[in-house]
Amino acid sequence: MKMPLTKALLKFINTTRSQYMNANIVFKHSLFFCLACCLYAANLCAQTLAVDEIAAVVGDKIVLISDIENQYNQIRANNITDDGTLRCQVLDQLLLDRMFQTQAEIDSVEVKEEEVEREIDNRLRYFLGLFGGDAAKFEAYYGKTMLEIKEEYREEVRGILLAQRMQSQILGNISVTPAEVKNYFDQLPKDSIPYYNAEIELLQLAIQPKMSRTQKDEVKQTLLQLKKRIEEEGEDFARLAALYSEDPGSAQQGGDLGWTNRGDFVPEFEGAAFKLKPGEMSEPIESKFGFHLIQLLERRGDKIHARHILIKPKVSEVELQQALTRLDSIRSAILTDTSLTFKKAVEKFSEDEDSKATGGLLYSPSGSSFFEMNEIDPTIYFTIDTLKEGQISKPVPFELRDGSKAYRIFYVQTRTKPHIANLKDDYNRIRSIVEENEKQRVMLKWMQRRIPKTYIHIDERYADCETLQKWQTGNKQ
Structure with a gap:
């Protein structure tokens, strides 16, 4: 896209x-x-x-x-x-x-x-x-x-x-x-009236797989084992972070997050980090990013220097299939329930915060909600190519910005043919x-x-x- x-x-x-x-x-x-x-x-x-x-x-x-x-x-x-x-x-x-x-x-x-x-x-x-x-x-x-x-x-x-x-x-x-x-x-001169290529406006509704308790427990056990290796076997936190952490921003620095202020982190992470004493490690802490093993290095008032190891629960085929089934059910509900519009469904069900904030409407890098057809990612193009205005695509897989897997459906809000601008179609x-x-x-x-x-x-x-x-x-x- x-x-x-x-x-x-x-x-x-x-x-x-x-x-x-x-x-x-x-x-x-x-x-x-x-x-x-x-x-x-x-x-x-x-x-x-x-x-x-x-x-x-x-x-x-x-x-x-x-x-x-x-x-x-x-x-x-x-x-x-x-x-x-x-x-x-x-x-x-x-x-x-x-x-x-x-x-x-x-x-x-x-x-x-x-x-x-x-x-x-x-x-x-x-x-x-x-x-x-x-x-x-x-x-x-x-x-x-x-x-x-x-x-x-x-x-x-x-x-x-x-x-x-x-x-x-x-x-x-x-x-x-x-x-x-x-x-x-x-008042526009005729030769100044814009000409628009074939374009499309798309809304998106996304569903993420739900992690099972078993998967979460496995990740917590992995972090507890790493904690034991550090505390009891003397292994180096930084080396283990480089090997196991799934935070691309800090793993290569041994999990080091540098000096940060109170309020910089998500509440779950921050609450645990600020309770630690220098040198102390937390229990596995769950946040929207996954599970963290946190070590406090230094503290100066409301500033802390911490490092962490992040591990994300792996999505199984079962959870992916369940997400697909749930999204397919939502799609069916939109198609059969006249009171459930696509925008209402986005507000109620969508789990992609970026597009949910715009009512599901997607924007091109130029800031416009209209995409020229040649701008659209090929994987999306073939999903929506034959859809008409008001139609909804079948669920398709994609990755969210943080790399997690999800499914989404598209709704074609507007579809235009190449034309000279007019007030009716382009108001x-x-x-x-x-x-x-x-x-x-x-x-x-x-x-x-x-x-x-x-x-x-x-x-x-x-x-x-x-x-x-x-x-x-x-x-x-």
Whole structure:
């Protein structure tokens, strides 16, 4: 289902060459883009970048030459042509990021540590998946350990979350009326009316196998045996973690999770970890990730340094078949019970939190709920290819983001043929365009108010960038 990450990220950059890069689109991808550029930069050993210098300052936030070059090189590596303005566009967006962060601090906008940790973990899990979940290959490729990557980009991700939250405050209440949508469409020149390829909107409902008590007990016994080997036989925790732990983010570091704050972990893990004394190990602790054997290394107030061994119960064919049967029953209920819509079934039964949060609606990397047929993963394409609007697929297997096995069904909400846009078939998308235009207007107005009140300095090497002219009215004092 997913377009390659860099293709999706670069698609929006290459197609937004207006005075202001559409903030709503930008921040749908900024966290992925941040980490993508950082990781890409780590592998640029063969390309020597300029000695790092300050390219710009917004308030007390700086933009480094390397920030610009990292993103620029990531874009160029994907065969995006530079018409001479690409670095200017990258810097324009980085300046806006810093402006959001500066204002967020003035307005006392907060981002919790657990939110930062969760975002980093989610992004690293995605990139780790590109290496088949092999943490050793991932680390060898980028020349850094997972912990080093997490700590190196923690503050950058925190800043992006702050900026994202600030942007939401500025743009969160924007809406447009049907009359405004119609007026916009009616005023479009005929040669500017969009042409849409064949597209599809999909909803998803997913069911995971339920682990049996026997499987859970087996995992607990395995962890207890490892604990005994460490306590009674003197074996090394780190060595056993590297051999047995199924946490790709820490296994190669001997299970080491580094220094973390209270609130960083899921409640079950945290409750057990904070009860331990330095050097002490827990009993097997169950969380949504599996079972953990935790050892506390150090504690400083509400900060702990711990390590763990994670083992996940293995799904048997019996549990997989039971999940399939349950999902098939849910599908039958939707088809026969007129009061049970697919969206209601998602809310009631779905066990994939990502898609459940959107009512089952899936989104493309560009942020649209519409997928062009050539964007869809082949395994999904052949499942939904012959379905019409309102039809539901048969259950098919897939893997959730954490690698666990599950089954899902798809519902075709919308299916379009190639056509020139019209209000009847494309009202929601045209409304989205009008909303984005309004967001641009509101954002530019906000920037025009904030820029003169904010200290801004841009290195003279970017003096010829037309897209940066709006920043030149910043306070120089």
